[in-house]
Amino acid sequence: MSEGHISDITLLIDDSIREDLGTSVENTCNREPLISVIVPAYNEASNIEKLFKGLKKELEVLQCYEVILVDDGSSDGTADLARRVASRLGLRASIIRLDVNSGKPRALLEGFSRSLGMYVGVIDADLQYDPKDLVAMVRNAIDHGYDAVFGERIDPSRDLVRKLVSLGAKILAKLLIRKAWKARDPTTEIYVIRREKLERCLGAIRPRIKLGLEILVRCRLNRVSWIPVTIRPREGEESKFKFIWIPSYLWQILELTDYFTLRYIVGALAALPISILLWNYIGILAPFVGAAVKWIFIWRDIGLGSTLAVKALATAIKIAEVAAWPVTALIELILIHLLRGTRI
Ligand SMILES: Nc1nc2c(ncn2[C@@H]2O[C@H](COP(=O)(O)OP(=O)(O)OP(=O)(O)O)[C@@H](O)[C@H]2O)c(=O)[nH]1
Ligand SMILES: [Mg+2]
Incomplete structure (x- = not known):
């Protein structure tokens, strides 16, 4: 990202608590990477091996890519393990470790500020998303000239309470935020955006619980597309979902509402x-x-x-x-x- 925006974002996290664990293989393509994939991770050690294998397999077809994993004060050695696995697999990955847990949105913003790719993509570390979908999103964006492609999540395995919470959250966003009205899944967690567009609105994005929604509303996206993505049941580490996120989501909605x-x-x-x-x-x-x-x-x-x-x-x-x-x-x-x- 350009220097001006880097400073905007890095201000959010004190330098003393950020540690760059380096890049596993020579991270320079001859040109800028086609995509920077940002992976927020909190205590995901048991998923790293499988995650990186999947990312390498799928991203390799794009030739020029980078993965930026932001470990957010994990206590299970996620960052160290990620560095070792990435270098063993030859995955082009930068591992950033924040010593203090700052939350997923801040971790993502930190990742955005480090990204160099033409597109910036976001995928969770918990293996619930298929990296194939991320590649399909970039392809969709390139082929049709979309500024952003978002995943419309289909989640057959979620329990009823979480399904209802999620449905309520979507309806609320659609009703109260004009730009979210047509969004097929306004609270989505998987998306790809043109970095050029992201850079322009980065200063306006607040580190709120649903960063995809912030991007959708605050960035000037002329052409947006949605593709269906199926969520797999969580394996390994347990869910980090907390019901306390609900009031912070409501606050975010109130901030974004047009009304x-x-x-x-x-x-x-x-x-x-x-x-x-x-x-x-x-x-x-x-x-x-x-x-x-x-x-x-x-x-x-x-x-x-x-x-x-x-x-x-x-x-x-x-x-x-x-x-x-x-x-x-x-x-x-x-x-x-x-x-x-x-x-x-
Ligand atoms: N960097 C960072 N990542 C986090 C934090 N909390 C969760 N994550 C990551 O965000 C992703 C999503 O977390 P989940 O626990 O799966 O939350 P969720 O997908 O909303 O909930 P489930 O549907 O129950 O899986 C995972 O990759 C987590 O490791 C955090 O505080 N900091
Ligand atoms: Mg999850």
């Missing part, structure tokens, strides 16, 4: 119970905290300056209302005097 009014209403509705709950603790300050909650929702749409200006105007109107009370009372009194004795 400003909805955000305002959610903020306004949250303000009242918050004020009531806090009343016992901070008394008269509670309504101010409640109001602040409402305004935080709006702040990101119009900026801090405008938020303060609107708030100042609204407060001025309220003060004027209160100040006008004696005047209105006086007018009422005069009217009562004038009308005394008459009945309409």
Whole structure:
């Protein structure tokens, strides 16, 4: 990636906790790699061998590729093992290890910032996706000139609760985010994007739980395609899915939603119970905290300056209302005097 964008992203992760374990084989093709495949990995040691074999077999047909595995503070030696396996297999791979677990989205952003390929692809380390699908996506992008190709996940093995959670997440994104309306799988985790397009929007992408959705919404993608990918049941290491991800997903949706009014209403509705709950603790300050909650929702749409200006105007109107009370009372009194004795 170009220097400017590298600095944007690397700022997210302190240099002292990042270690580049090097590249397994000479990573330079005669030209830029066709694809950089970013693999986020957290405690995936038992899957590395099979993962790398699969990637090598499929990516070799593209000749010029690079794999960037970002180990995110694993405690099972994922990074060391990955380096050894990559060099044994002759896989063109760079292994980056972050000492502190920073979460999948930050790991992906770190990988993006290191990528050199014409296309950047993302695939999980847990063997649930077939690298063949990634190759099909690049081919699709090249053949038809797509800016990005996303995988539409078909997951026959998921349990009912996860299926329902996933369906709810998709519906919510489609309903609230205009750009996600036509997306066949807005929460997808496997995709390929033209690096040139990614570079332009990297500064706007936040490290949120569904980075594919961030890319879909925040990057200017003129032509996008979807191809079906079947998810295999997880083998080896256990799932890292946590239900705590659900509120952070909801937050991401609220950030990405086009519906400003909805955000305002959610903020306004949250303000009242918050004020009531806090009343016992901070008394008269509670309504101010409640109001602040409402305004935080709006702040990101119009900026801090405008938020303060609107708030100042609204407060001025309220003060004027209160100040006008004696005047209105006086007018009422005069009217009562004038009308005394008459009945309409
Ligand atoms: N770098 C990094 N990778 C992570 C982290 N958490 C999960 N991953 C990786 O992200 C990928 C997806 O994780 P999974 O645990 O399979 O999560 P999931 O696919 O949403 O959940 P399942 O459907 O249950 O498999 C795997 O390659 C993990 O190793 C993390 O904190 N940092
Ligand atoms: Mg998985």
